Amino acid sequence: MTADSPPDDGGDPVSVLFLDVRNFTLLLDNYGDDEISEMLDELFGHVRTVVEKHSGVIDKVVGDGIMAVFRGDSPGQSALNAATEIHRHTNDQNGMDRRFGSVNVGIGIATGPVNETTLADIDSTVIGRSVNIAARLEGLCKEYDASILADETTYNSTSVHELPDGYVGRRIPDQSLRGIRRNLDVFHLCDTTKFSEKYIHLFNEGTREFANQNYEEALNAFTQAYTQDERYMDGALLNHFTNACLERINDDRALFRNPDRYEEHSTIQEQQSVQLLGFIESATVTREFDPEHILDVGCGTGKVTERLAERYPDASVVGIDSSRSAIAKARTEHSPEHLDIEYSYEKIEKYCPDEEIGRYDLIFSNAAMHWVEGQHEAYANLRKLIDSDGLLAVHQGHEGTYKELHQVAVEVLDDFDYDAYFENLNPPLDLIYYNTDEMGDLLEGHGFDPIRMKDDNDTAPDTIVDDFAEASLNAYCERLQSESQREIFREQFKQRARKQLDPTDVTVHRIYVIAAPTEA
Incomplete structure (x- = not known):
C-alpha cells in the first residue's frame, strides 16, 4: 500500500491521533536517561488514561510518540476532546512533574476509513490514507508552532458549538x-487563553480570502492581524500566509525591493536629474564647460548615469553606489558600448583612491547624498576627488520634504509596536535633509564655494506613494528584522498613505546646488 493509497470504502470511519513530544532532543541534552524515562512514563500514562476515557485505544508507542485510534459514532469528536484534554495537562504547571515544567506536544488528527492488519505477524495496526494524513499533520505542528491540527473531515464531524471549552478552530487552507497527492485544508484548534477573538476573526478572514484567491484582501487581513499581540506566538503562520499572498500578487503589486522595482518607481528622481543638469548649464553659461572625467555619486541602477554620459559624450564617467544589486543592473542595462561608463560598488564616505585625487571635472549626485550616514567624511572625500577647476552638482531633499509620508510611516510603526527597532522615531529617521543655510555651511566647511543654490517646491506625481515606498521608506524597512516584517510594513504604509493623502498634499521640497572648490 502506498503512502497515498485511496480510502477504503468498507467499514466505518475512525479517527487516528498522532502525538509527539516537541524538542525531545533538547530534553535529552538537559536530563538524564532515568529522568526522561520517568517523564515519558508519566506523560504516556496520562495520555492512555485520557484516550481510553474518550473511547480510544493506544495503537502503538514509538520513541517519544504515540498513535491512538478512536472508533464509534463520533470518533472525530472523541479525538478532539482527548487532544484538548492532553494539551491542557501538558501546559498545566500542576499537571506535569515540576522538574519538567510544561511539556510541549504536537497532535495531528485525521478521520476516514482504515484497514485493520497485522504486519509480518508482529504488529496489529491500522493503515490507510487517514493514518498518513494524521502523521503528516503532527509533523506540520512543528513547522507552524501549533499544538493541535486536524483534517477537514475531523473538524466537520463536530459543530463550532461542540468544540471543547476554551478552544476555537481556525482554517489553514491549501x-x-x-x-499526499492533493493539497488539504487543515484546522488548528487554538487555546482561547492565548488567542483573542479579534485575532482569530482577522486570521480567519485572511484565510477565507486566501482560499477564494482574493490575495490582496487576504494580505490586508493578515497585516491587520500582525498589529495584534498574538503575532509574537503566531509568527510562523502569519509569515507563511503573508509570503504566500505576496508570491501570488501580480508584479504590479510585488513588494520586494530590487533594482527593477526601484527603477520602475524612480520617475520623480529622473525628473529631478533633468533639473540638476539644467542647473549645471545655467551655472556655466558664462564659461566653457566640457568635463573629461565625471563621477556620479549614488548612481543607482545607472539610468541617470547613462543620461549624464549622453549629455557629455566625450567624458569618461564613473558611477558608484552602495547597492551591489543596483550596480549589477547598471552594468548590464545602462552601459552602452558607445559611451565610456564604468560602474563600481563603493561608499562615498570611504571612496578616495590616491590615483583619483583631483581627477574629476564634474562630481554629480542626484537624490543620493541624504542617504549617506558619514556626511563629513563624504564631503571631505568629494573635495579631494574634484579638480581645482571642477564643479560639484548636488540635488537632495530639503528639510521637510515628504513630511506627510514620513508621518504615515511612523503611524504604521506605532501600530506594529516596532519601537524596539527604533531608538529615534523622529522622521525622516536615517535620511539627512538640510535647509539651504545648513547646506551652505556644510559645503563651505569642506572647502566648497556654493556658487548657485536654490530650494524648489515640486508637485508630487500621482505615483508618489509607490515611489516613496520603493526608496525613502527603506530607511525604515532596513531597521526591521525579517523580510516578512518589511513586506508587511511596506504594504500597510501604502494602504494607509493612499487612504489618508492625495498626491497634492505631499510636500516635495528639494535643494539644488552648484559649488566650486575653494583654494586649499
Whole structure:
C-alpha cells in the first residue's frame, strides 16, 4: 500500500491521533536517561488514561510518540476532546512533574476509513490514507508552532458549538503534505487563553480570502492581524500566509525591493536629474564647460548615469553606489558600448583612491547624498576627488520634504509596536535633509564655494506613494528584522498613505546646488 493509497470504502470511519513530544532532543541534552524515562512514563500514562476515557485505544508507542485510534459514532469528536484534554495537562504547571515544567506536544488528527492488519505477524495496526494524513499533520505542528491540527473531515464531524471549552478552530487552507497527492485544508484548534477573538476573526478572514484567491484582501487581513499581540506566538503562520499572498500578487503589486522595482518607481528622481543638469548649464553659461572625467555619486541602477554620459559624450564617467544589486543592473542595462561608463560598488564616505585625487571635472549626485550616514567624511572625500577647476552638482531633499509620508510611516510603526527597532522615531529617521543655510555651511566647511543654490517646491506625481515606498521608506524597512516584517510594513504604509493623502498634499521640497572648490 502506498503512502497515498485511496480510502477504503468498507467499514466505518475512525479517527487516528498522532502525538509527539516537541524538542525531545533538547530534553535529552538537559536530563538524564532515568529522568526522561520517568517523564515519558508519566506523560504516556496520562495520555492512555485520557484516550481510553474518550473511547480510544493506544495503537502503538514509538520513541517519544504515540498513535491512538478512536472508533464509534463520533470518533472525530472523541479525538478532539482527548487532544484538548492532553494539551491542557501538558501546559498545566500542576499537571506535569515540576522538574519538567510544561511539556510541549504536537497532535495531528485525521478521520476516514482504515484497514485493520497485522504486519509480518508482529504488529496489529491500522493503515490507510487517514493514518498518513494524521502523521503528516503532527509533523506540520512543528513547522507552524501549533499544538493541535486536524483534517477537514475531523473538524466537520463536530459543530463550532461542540468544540471543547476554551478552544476555537481556525482554517489553514491549501496545505501540501508529503506523500499526499492533493493539497488539504487543515484546522488548528487554538487555546482561547492565548488567542483573542479579534485575532482569530482577522486570521480567519485572511484565510477565507486566501482560499477564494482574493490575495490582496487576504494580505490586508493578515497585516491587520500582525498589529495584534498574538503575532509574537503566531509568527510562523502569519509569515507563511503573508509570503504566500505576496508570491501570488501580480508584479504590479510585488513588494520586494530590487533594482527593477526601484527603477520602475524612480520617475520623480529622473525628473529631478533633468533639473540638476539644467542647473549645471545655467551655472556655466558664462564659461566653457566640457568635463573629461565625471563621477556620479549614488548612481543607482545607472539610468541617470547613462543620461549624464549622453549629455557629455566625450567624458569618461564613473558611477558608484552602495547597492551591489543596483550596480549589477547598471552594468548590464545602462552601459552602452558607445559611451565610456564604468560602474563600481563603493561608499562615498570611504571612496578616495590616491590615483583619483583631483581627477574629476564634474562630481554629480542626484537624490543620493541624504542617504549617506558619514556626511563629513563624504564631503571631505568629494573635495579631494574634484579638480581645482571642477564643479560639484548636488540635488537632495530639503528639510521637510515628504513630511506627510514620513508621518504615515511612523503611524504604521506605532501600530506594529516596532519601537524596539527604533531608538529615534523622529522622521525622516536615517535620511539627512538640510535647509539651504545648513547646506551652505556644510559645503563651505569642506572647502566648497556654493556658487548657485536654490530650494524648489515640486508637485508630487500621482505615483508618489509607490515611489516613496520603493526608496525613502527603506530607511525604515532596513531597521526591521525579517523580510516578512518589511513586506508587511511596506504594504500597510501604502494602504494607509493612499487612504489618508492625495498626491497634492505631499510636500516635495528639494535643494539644488552648484559649488566650486575653494583654494586649499
